[in-house]
Amino acid sequence: MSVRIKTVSKALPGYSRKTAEIMPFLDVWLHGQEDRFIRKVKKIFENAAVDKRYSIMSPEEVFSDLSFEERNNIYIREGIKLGSECLESALQKASWKSEDLDYIITVSCTGIMIPSLDAYLINKLKMRQDIIRLPVTEMGCAAGISGMIYAKNFLKSNPGKRAAVVAVESPTATFQLHDYSMANIVSAAIFGDGAACVLLSSHEEDSGPEIISEEMYHFYDAEDMMGFQLTNTGLQMVLDVAVPERIAEHFPAIIHPFLAKSGFSINDIDHLIFHPGGKKIIEVVESLFGGMGKNINETKAVLRQYGNMSSATVLYVLEQYLASSPLPGERGLMLSFGPGFSAQRILLQW
Numbered sequence: 001m002s003v004r005i006k007t008v009s010k011a012l013p014g015y016s017r018k019t020a021e022i023m024p025f026l027d028v029w030l031h032g033q034e035d036r037f038i039r040k041v042k043k044i045f046e047n048a049a050v051d052k053r054y055s056i057m058s059p060e061e062v063f064s065d066l067s068f069e070e071r072n073n074i075y076i077r078e079g080i081k082l083g084s085e086c087l088e089s090a091l092q093k094a095s096w097k098s099e100d101l102d103y104i105i106t107v108s109c110t111g112i113m114i115p116s117l118d119a120y121l122i123n124k125l126k127m128r129q130d131i132i133r134l135p136v137t138e139m140g141c142a143a144g145i146s147g148m149i150y151a152k153n154f155l156k157s158n159p160g161k162r163a164a165v166v167a168v169e170s171p172t173a174t175f176q177l178h179d180y181s182m183a184n185i186v187s188a189a190i191f192g193d194g195a196a197c198v199l200l201s202s203h204e205e206d207s208g209p210e211i212i213s214e215e216m217y218h219f220y221d222a223e224d225m226m227g228f229q230l231t232n233t234g235l236q237m238v239l240d241v242a243v244p245e246r247i248a249e250h251f252p253a254i255i256h257p258f259l260a261k262s263g264f265s266i267n268d269i270d271h272l273i274f275h276p277g278g279k280k281i282i283e284v285v286e287s288l289f290g291g292m293g294k295n296i297n298e299t300k301a302v303l304r305q306y307g308n309m310s311s312a313t314v315l316y317v318l319e320q321y322l323a324s325s326p327l328p329g330e331r332g333l334m335l336s337f338g339p340g341f342s343a344q345r346i347l348l349q350w
Contacts, residue, residue, distance in 0.1 A: 003155045004208040005148075005348070006162075006199040007093045008319040010312070011086035013056040013078060013170075013193050019045055025063045033180065045189045049279040049300070053192025053307035055172040056082075062172050068234040071173045075111030079168045080120045082195035087121060087166050090197040094206075096162065098125040103154050103163035107136040107143035107311045109228070110170045110235065117168060140226065141275055142338025143167065143311035145346055148198060149214045152346075155202035162203060167312035168195040174228065174235040187237040190278045192307030196315035209322075209332065212347040213262045217254050222246065222341035244280040247337060251288055254343045259333070262347055268331060271321055272296050273348070275314040275336035276303035311338075326350045 023042060030038045055062060056078035057071075083106065091098060104127070106117040116135035121127070132154070139146050147165035155161055171191035176184050201208070219225075225243055228235040240246075259265055272289065276282060276299045285296055298320045302313060309316070314336045321332060327350065334346040 001156065001159045001202060002210045003152045003200060003202050004206055004210050005318075005322070006201050006206050006208045007090055008196060008198045008315055008322055009086050009090035009093055010316055010319060011082045011089065011195040012054045012306075013082065015055045015058050016052060017055075017059055018052050019048070019050060022059065025059050029063050029177070037180075041185050044185055047279070048189040049282070049303055050190055050192070050307045051304045055193045056170045057172060062175055063177065065177050068232065071234055072111050075170050075173045076113050079108065079111065079113065079117055079170065079195075080124070083117050083121055083166050083168045084124050086195045086197040087125065087164060090164065090199050094199050096199065098127045100162050101127055101131055101164050102158070102161040103132045103134070103151060105134045105136060105147040105151055105163065105165045107139070107147045107165065107167045108169055109138055109140050109143060109310060110174055117166065121166065138339070139311070140338035141277060141308070141310050141313065142336045142340075142342055142344045144196070144275075144314045145334055145336045145344035146216070147311075148200065148211075148346060149216070149344065151200045152211050152214055155200055159202050160204070162199065162201045162206070164197055164199050166195070166197045167315060169193060169310040169312050171308070171310055174237060176233055176236055178233070179236060182241070183237045183239040186239055186278070190308045192309055194306055194309035194312050194316070196312040196319070198315055198318065209326070209348040209350045212331075212349050213258070214346045215258050217250070217258075217343040217345070219246065219250060219341040225341050227339040243277075244284045246341065247281060248284045248288070250343070251284075254335075254345070255333075258345050259347070264331070264347070266292060266294070269294070269333045270330040271326060271332035272299070273314065273317050273321055273332050273334040274299045275317070276300065276308060277337055278308060279303070281337075
């Protein structure tokens with residue numbers, strides 16, 4: 001019994017700005033700081049490999065002194081809207097009805113909702129009252145693939161079922177106006193908002209790339225490298241500058257044993273469906289795989305077009321690969337990193 005990816009759909013917020021259009025807002029935000037520091041911050045934005053990003057708030061709201069409560073209320077309101085939009089779009093692409101879903105997983109880490117997003121989606125789309133729901137929080141950028149892994153395990157144990165994973169993120173809602181740390185600056189430079197939905201199935205009638213294997217990898221003693229601190233002003237970014245270096249150290253252990261368990265090597269992988277964590281992480285990946293004739297062009301394109309949207313971003317990369325119609329027999333390796341520190345992997349075959 002196989003578990004397959006039926007389709008992927010995305011949804012974007014109403015506000016967007018090119019990086020060049022954000023520079024005047026930096027002038028206002030950084031007013032009173034040293035000129036050298038201002039030039040450094042602007043260079044970080046200009047060199048982040050992000051041309052454009054979307055937001056649930058206008059730039060004026062992002063760079064304002066909104067309270068944690070006000071920002072979180074916007075996150076809830078717009079999150080429900082974006083989650084509904086990408087789920088409805090995915091169902092339409094798959095020719096499924098909302099009642100066809102047996103399992104719904106929602107993932108997010110950039111705001112707080114109780115009830116969680118899945119409860120709102122069940123009501124809004126009038127899903128079945130016996131649908132199984134699982135909200136996944138606090139896993140950061142890794143949560144998109146984590147959700148797919150949880151869905152796959154459910155579907156593998158339940159033939160003839162269908163699942164949806166909905167990722168909704170708003171890193172701009174976590175921006176800290178009075179925090180001039182590198183973590184907050186780099187976060188503002190590389191992150192954007194967005195939502196995506198992936199539909200999976202163990203129903204024999206559904207086609208799509210098959211999930212061959214999946215696995216999580218946990219770094220020891222790295223809890224302080226990435227995440228959020230809950231403060232009176234909201235979720236404050238934690239981002240260690242050593243993250244790309246630590247990832248590079250672990251890459252052989254992350255990739256090769258995982259593929260070997262399925263009888264493959266990196267040479268057997270046709271598509272690298274990697275989460276674009278940021279420019280430096282992309283450079284690490286290219287240095288490791290470029291000599292093998294592999295590329296992550298789709299990953300770079302998603303970062304440039306949308307920024308890092310946390311858990312949703314890798315699903316945007318997956319959508320691009322699905323749209324390119326890989327040939328039967330081709331394989332793809334999905335990979336994302338998140339707080340913990342952890343790496344999540346999925347092996348696909350078309």
